[in-house]
Each structure stands twice: as structure tokens, then as C-alpha cells.
Amino acid sequence: QRSLLGLKDISRDEIGAILDRAAHWEAQSEKVVPVLKSKFAVNMFFENSTRTRFSFEMAEKRLGAEVMNFAAAASSVEKGESIYDTVKTLESMGVDAGVIRLKPAGVLQELAKRISIPLINAGDGNNEHPTQALLDLYTMKKKFSELKGLTVSIIGDVKHSRVARSDLWALQKFGAHVQFCAPETMQSPELAQYASYVSMEKALKADVVMMLRVQLERHNEGVFKSSAEYRQQYGLTEERAAKLPEHTMIMHPAPVNRNVEIDDAVVESPKSVIFKQMANGVPIRMAVMERAMG
Numbered sequence: 001q002r003s004l005l006g007l008k009d010i011s012r013d014e015i016g017a018i019l020d021r022a023a024h025w026e027a028q029s030e031k032v033v034p035v036l037k038s039k040f041a042v043n044m045f046f047e048n049s050t051r052t053r054f055s056f057e058m059a060e061k062r063l064g065a066e067v068m069n070f071a072a073a074a075s076s077v078e079k080g081e082s083i084y085d086t087v088k089t090l091e092s093m094g095v096d097a098g099v100i101r102l103k104p105a106g107v108l109q110e111l112a113k114r115i116s117i118p119l120i121n122a123g124d125g126n127n128e129h130p131t132q133a134l135l136d137l138y139t140m141k142k143k144f145s146e147l148k149g150l151t152v153s154i155i156g157d158v159k160h161s162r163v164a165r166s167d168l169w170a171l172q173k174f175g176a177h178v179q180f181c182a183p184e185t186m187q188s189p190e191l192a193q194y195a196s197y198v199s200m201e202k203a204l205k206a207d208v209v210m211m212l213r214v215q216l217e218r219h220n221e222g223v224f225k226s227s228a229e230y231r232q233q234y235g236l237t238e239e240r241a242a243k244l245p246e247h248t249m250i251m252h253p254a255p256v257n258r259n260v261e262i263d264d265a266v267v268e269s270p271k272s273v274i275f276k277q278m279a280n281g282v283p284i285r286m287a288v289m290e291r292a293m294g
């Protein structure tokens with residue numbers, strides 16, 4: 001029974017084992033294989049989600065677990081109850097594992113020290129989003145077989161991106177070369193010691209081009225003059241996409257700001273695997289939930 005708080009502090013072998021197990025689950029023809037029968041999972045989202053929340057629920061149900069969904073807006077959090085008391089309450093009722101998304105970074109680590117059930121990070125602030133990075137690696141491996149030696153450009157709002165951080169930690173463990181491209185206002189100086197910031201021109205000469213959502217909700221002031229200006233400087237426009245090397249794969253964790261960081265027509269273009277990433281999220285989360293509760 002194991003938590004998954006992030007990818008920075010787990011080994012390459014452990015990540016590899018999750019990816020291998022996800023391949024096993026993807027290959028299953030049966031939609032439901034009840035290896036987690038009689039186990040109770042609770043999904044606690046203190047911040048909005050579509051993909052992560054529903055693919056965890058899908059994964060848990062496909063493994064036969066009983067699923068409870070906690071929505072902060074309809075709970076005693078609205079009366080001022082703390083995150084710790086909320087999770088402790090669900091733990092005391094006999095829940096076997098908790099999937100949790102939190103707005104502030106760092107709270108999850110402290111919470112995990114005081115909670116006995118496995119906790120799975122479904123996104124904590126701008127810190128980590130481990131299951132997103134796992135599904136990203138899984139998607140890359142499916143196309144390229146090997147992660148070693150791949151050049152992966154992560155483009156856009158690096159500063160606020162937990163996806164960029166988890167992908168960086170995991171990809172480097174496998175010997176991939178990660179580089180960032182971002183306007184100055186969206187760079188994270190603390191990450192500069194781990195990966196270099198390159199020009200858009202250089203970033204587009206990569207095996208994988210991962211576009212990040214401009215996280216307008218996390219910016220305090222205007223970070224660029226307009227969406228049109230951002231698109232012109234840092235967007236994956238149709239024109240730029242047409243010049244990508246033949247083998248380059250386009251990724252985006254979604255939700256997508258269409259026609260800001262990526263053009264509408266590029267989202268579902270042949271090089272894009274954005275919806276494949278979402279599909280791969282289910283077997284990855286099956287592997288993670290089995291690891292937590294199996």
C-alpha cells in the first residue's frame with residue numbers, strides 16, 4: 001500500500017514498474033477486472049478538474065473499487081473545516097486510499113505525515129502532478145519505445161506548471177533531455193539549474209513539443225499584452241506546426257486554451273496526441289490505484 005506524492009523522490013525502477021503495469025491494464029479486453037473489490041477509494045478535489053478526476057474514477061471502477069467523490073463546495077470545508085480534518089474524517093470512516101488535488105503547494109507533504117492511508121497526488125499547486133507525467137511518459141514510450149536520448153521541449157507557462165516539474169523529474173531519470181521555452185514572466189528561476197531555457201526556434205526542433213496551458217487563474221497581473229501577442233510569440237500556430245520535423249509529437253496536458261498556446265487546427269492534427277494522452281490516463285491511474293490499495 002503506497003502513496004504517490006510526486007516523482008522527484010521515487011526511483012526510475014518504481015516509475016518503470018507503474019508504466020509496465022499500465023501496459024498490462026491497457027491490454028485487458030475486460031472493462032472491469034475487480035482486483036480492488038471491497039476497497040474504498042475517495043477522490044477529494046479541492047480544486048477543479050475534469051480529466052484527472054474522471055480518469056481516476058474510471059480507473060477505480062474498472063478495478064472494482066467502491067468510489068466516493070468529495071466536492072469541497074458541498075462539504076463542511078465551506079463551514080471552515082480544514083483539509084486535514086476533512087481527510088482524517090474520511091480515513092476514520094474506513095476509506096482505503098485518497099486521491100487528492102490541492103491548490104496550495106506543499107500542503108500535501110505535511111498532510112501525508114499525519115494520515116495513515118495511501119494518498120495519491122492529483123495535482124498540488126505548482127509543485128507536482130505525478131499521474132499526468134506518468135501518462136505523458138507512457139504516451140512517449142508508446143511512440144518512441146525508449147525515453148533515453150529524447151529531446152522534450154516544454155513550452156509556455158513553466159512557472160505555474162506542476163506538469164512541467166513532474167515531467168522534468170521523471171524524464172531526466174530516464175535520460176531524456178528536457179528544455180524549456182517561456183516568456184520571462186512565465187519562467188521559473190529555480191528550475192533553471194535543472195534544464196535550460198531556449199528560444200522558440202530551438203524548442204521546435206525536438207522529438208516532443210509539449211505545450212502548456214497559460215494558467216490565467218494563477219497570474220496576479222497581466223503577463224502578456226494579449227492572447228494574440230502570446231500566440232504570435234509562443235503559440236504552436238498552424239504555420240509553426242507545419243515546420244516541425246516529421247517525427248515530432250505534439251502534447252498538451254489540457255485543458256487547452258485553443259488559439260492561445262496552440263491553434264485550434266493543431267489540437268487534433270496528425271502529430272498531436274492530446275486525446276491519446278487522456279486515454280492513457282486511465283491505465284496509468286489503474287496501475288497507481290492498484291499499487292496503493294492492492
Ligand code: CP
Pocket residue numbers: 048049050051052053123132253254255
Ligand atoms: N490535465 C489535467 O490535470 O486536467 P484537469 O485539470 O481537467 O484534471
